[in-house]
Amino acid sequence: MSLIDLTPLLKELSYSDKLLLLHFLVAELLKESGLNPLEIQDRDNVASQGLYDSFEAAAVLAKALAEEKVPTHG
Structure with missing residues (x-):
């Protein structure tokens, strides 16, 4: 199967x-x-790594969003 076939x-x-696909490819x-x-991880285990369950990553993202300064116009 070629990339052209996979794109859709x-x-x-x-x-x-x-x-997850990007992580796998890298x-x-x-x-x-x-x-x-x-971190070397089993490639078959990539889907179970837990983007859905990553509470630590969610906390880091929430902190970054809270610290982000929104530019004002006008």
Whole structure:
């Protein structure tokens, strides 16, 4: 299956699934290049890593959003 065949399917993925796919692809590229990511994880376990259950990441994001200064116009 080529990338052209996959593109319509990839566009249908949810935002979180696209992030998981990106994580998987980066891990594969690192592995193929002989580089080791900071956390080596089983590629079959990528979907269960928990973008849905990452409370620590949610807290960091909430803090960053709270600290973000919204520019005012006018």
